[in-house]
Amino acid sequence: NAGVTQTPKFRILKIGQSMTLQCTQDMNHNYMYWYRQDPGMGLKLIYYSVGAGITDKGEVPNGYNVSRSTTEDFPLRLELAAPSQTSVYFCASSYSINRVIDQPQHFGDGTRLSIL
Amino acid sequence: KNQVEQSPQSLIILEGKNCTLQCNYTVSPFSNLRWYKQDTGRGPVSLTIMTFSENTKSNRRYTATLDADTKQSSLHITASQLSDSASYICVVSEYGNNRLAFGKGNQVVVIP
Numbered sequence: 713n714a715g716v717t718q719t720p721k722f723r724i725l726k727i728g729q730s731m732t733l734q735c736t737q738d739m740n741h742n743y744m745y746w747y748r749q750d751p752g753m754g755l756k757l758i759y760y761s762v763g764a765g766i767t768d769k770g771e772v773p774n775g776y777n778v779s780r781s782t783t784e785d786f787p788l789r790l791e792l793a794a795p796s797q798t799s800v801y802f803c804a805s806s807y808s809i810n811r812v813i814d815q816p817q818h819f820g821d822g823t824r825l826s827i828l
Numbered sequence: 829k830n831q832v833e834q835s836p837q838s839l840i841i842l843e844g845k846n847c848t849l850q851c852n853y854t855v856s857p858f859s860n861l862r863w864y865k866q867d868t869g870r871g872p873v874s875l876t877i878m879t880f881s882e883n884t885k886s887n888r889r890y891t892a893t894l895d896a897d898t899k900q901s902s903l904h905i906t907a908s909q910l911s912d913s914a915s916y917i918c919v920v921s922e923y924g925n926n927r928l929a930f931g932k933g934n935q936v937v938v939i940p
Contacts, residue, residue: 716871754832754917754930755872802871816862817928819871 714738718803718820725793725827733788733823735803743806744786745817746770746778748799755802761786762808793827800824831855832920832931840937841908849934851901851918859923863892863903866915866933875903875916905936913938 719734737744742763747755757770761780775797777789786805790797804817832853841847853861860879864872876887878894878901885892889912891904905912915933922929 752932754932756930757928804871816864816874816877819873821869821871 716803716805716818716820718801718823720823721821722824723826725790725825727793727795727827729793730789730791731793733790733801733803733825735786735788735820736784737786737803737805737818738784739805739818740783741805741818742783742808743817744780745804745806746776746786746788747802747804748772749802749822750799758788758801790825795827798825798827832918832929834916834918834931834934836934837932838935838937840939843908843910843938843940845908847905847908847936849903849905849916849918849936851903851920851931853899853901853918853920853929853931855899855920855922855929857923858896858899859921861894861901862919862921863890863901864917864919866917868914872917903934908936908938910938910940912936 716737745760746758749755756772758776759770759778761767764783767778780786801823802819804819806817807815835850862877863875865875866872876885876892880896889906894901915935917933918931920929
């Protein structure tokens with residue numbers, strides 16, 4: 713199994729451009745998450761989804777959009793890229809909290825995004 | 829606001845030596861605490877989980893402790909190896925929802 717796969721691994725955008733960060737998981741997890749990790753800071757939750765068709769805002773959702781049309785995929789959209797969105801973005805997935813509690817979030821290897 | 833504080837921010841240790849990382853939290857109500865290891869350029873990977881009733885848990889050379897009364901956890905690395913060089917992230921889960929509070933991580937560098 714591949715786990716959580718993120719593409720692209722690296723990207724440089726100009727201010728005002730848009731792009732979609734792709735995330736797919738093959739573990740049949742119902743929960744999926746998007747985080748950003750800035751240097752020296754803890755991960756911050758951008759959006760999450762508890763199942764196909766359901767999404768919710770996290771701690772820092774401004775400037776981003778998500779969709780969840782399938783269980784496997786959870787893309788993150790940046791509509792008007794700004795320098796403040798320069799960061800490393802991590803996608804994660806897990807079983808719901810109603811299943812066995814000892815189930816961690818499984819993370820992808822991240823997308824390193826620079827806005828210039 | 830629920831917070832997780834980790835110390836030291838970074839440390840350098842000689843291969844073969846032991847080290848202890850600290851995590852203090854204010855998350856309430858508490859559900860569980862998990863330590864993740866994040867290698868450079870990779871996503872975090874879970875090392876161990878501590879629930880309210882657990883005091884100590886070991887995973888190979890990693891030993892985690894939890895004192896739920898003082899809201900403190902530690903991660904002890906025994907006989908460090910070069911592959912232990914990574915950031916160790918403390919993540920505390922709030923009871924009743926899927927909300928997580930992330931620490932900033934302890935950056936460990938093991939030198940030969």
